[in-house]
Amino acid sequence: MNSIEIRELTKEYGRTRAVDHLTFDVLPGRVTGFLGPNGAGKSTTMRLLLGLDRVTSGTATIGGARFTDFPDPLHRVGALLDAQAAHGGRTARDHLRFLAAANRIPVRRVEEVLEQAGIASAAKRRIKTFSLGMRQRLGIAAALLGDPAVLLLDEPTNGLDPEGIIWIRELMRGLAAEGRTVLVSSHLMSETAALADHLVVLGQGRLLADSSMEEFIEARSTPKVRLRTSDPVRLRAALARDGFEMASADDGRWTVEGIRAEQLGGMAAREGIPVLELSDERASLERAYLDLTADHAQFAATH
């Protein structure tokens, strides 16, 4: 009932197709990373979900209904889209009180979310004096105000220091563990890998991947082992019989592509060849993501 359903969603701005027949679901109880290079259509998808922009075709719904049809939207969905949007002349507390009053949210929630976002001590300061990281925290406090079951966070780690990034990771995991639906956009694979359970990857408005983080890593890492042996001649010959090639690495070790440590270790044991060190190597996730999105980024850059 709190899933996000995107169906054949398309958005055109003049001749630019920002979102192109996009279909995917975001399920509760886990953190879904929404990835894609700049301009891939992540923010547009979130804006369409929140009814801030009109769809060209297709639908974007939450639990089967459109955001704009909810009588109490902030109780259902909390969003962080543009952390700069808050009125700079107000204090953080007043900003949240104003939001609470406008949405019939009990005022005690203001103190709770100030605390939760780690900005209680800055509650009386004017927002214009806030650093980017503090504005992000205030934006997150505002998103949490209505205790919503669904959270949409667009690049929430922007401007946060390493401590802030760890904080937001824990926060999102906690919210997902409570059974909420959490969609977090980022253009950084490394950051997303550390916080998401599931991935939706966009390139040029289209869906490139929709899978668990585990499957994404598994599907995109070519097996490769690195090893040390006291008998490279016999090992090379044994591997060659099975169609594998042993290549020398610059640190005196050897690498073999297309095989896993378990398989190679078993084979060497059967042949009685001493293996002194043996480990699996994986393609970096960052590399896999860049390869996946590269064509789309290039295409976007030339249009």
Ligand SMILES: Nc1ncnc2c1ncn2[C@@H]1O[C@H](COP(=O)(O)OP(=O)(O)OP(=O)(O)O)[C@@H](O)[C@H]1O
């Ligand atoms: N209001 C608008 N008017 C015209 N074009 C727009 C508008 N909003 C977005 N676009 C275009 O739509 C495409 C998708 O942009 P969008 O901001 O959704 O991407 P994004 O994946 O969120 O990227 P970023 O990481 O840079 O925020 C881009 O080509 C962008 O220039």
